[in-house]
Amino acid sequence: MSNTVQTPVAFLDGIPSPKSPAGSPDSRLVPALIGTFHSNQVVHIECPRWCTADHMDEPSEPGHVTHYAETSGVEVASFLDDTTLAYALRASLEADPTSTDARMRAAHIMVWEDAGAVEARLTAGMAEELADDLVGFAVRLRQLARTARLANHDAPAERAA
Numbered sequence: 737m738s739n740t741v742q743t744p745v746a747f748l749d750g751i752p753s754p755k756s757p758a759g760s761p762d763s764r765l766v767p768a769l770i771g772t773f774h775s776n777q778v779v780h781i782e783c784p785r786w787c788t789a790d791h792m793d794e795p796s797e798p799g800h801v802t803h804y805a806e807t808s809g810v811e812v813a814s815f816l817d818d819t820t821l822a823y824a825l826r827a828s829l830e831a832d833p834t835s836t837d838a839r840m841r842a843a844h845i846m847v848w849e850d851a852g853a854v855e856a857r858l859t860a861g862m863a864e865e866l867a868d869d870l871v872g873f874a875v876r877l878r879q880l881a882r883t884a885r886l887a888n889h890d891a892p893a894e895r896a897a
């Protein structure tokens with residue numbers, strides 16, 4: 737027998753009531769599992785359209801539902817160790833609707849390194865600046881590769897189409 741029950745979202749503390757549940761173009765109502773693994777219930781929460789989270793996947797504590805988008809990343813391997821990534825930089829879109837910080841409640845970009853202890857939170861403008869820096873970094877990385885090939889008399893590798 738399931739310990740999951742249906743409860744309207746308005747009865748739970750810490751979960752904002754949807755302002756216009758059926759009419760908002762930026763969000764939708766989705767089922768979410770709220771509670772613990774041993775005792776939980778399904779409620780419907782307002783979820784931004786960009787959110788790809790499965791809020792039924794595992795229970796969230798009341799007031800701790802976080803919305804996030806699919807993660808993108810770039811991985812850096814080393815020819816000295818083919819079993820472990822040297823770096824793995826990731827980015828995702830996230831919003832924490834119950835945060836006391838308005839910047840955290842808003843959709844924002846989270847950037848982190850897999851082995852790192854700190855997550856960077858970026859506004860859209862900060863993310864655009866970072867993207868510009870990364871484009872410049874990519875151009876410089878290609879220049880370094882070209883220089884290394886010339887120094888080693890190495891022919892360019894065939895690239896996948």
Ligand SMILES: [Zn+2]
Binds near residue numbers: 789803
């Ligand atoms: Zn969501």
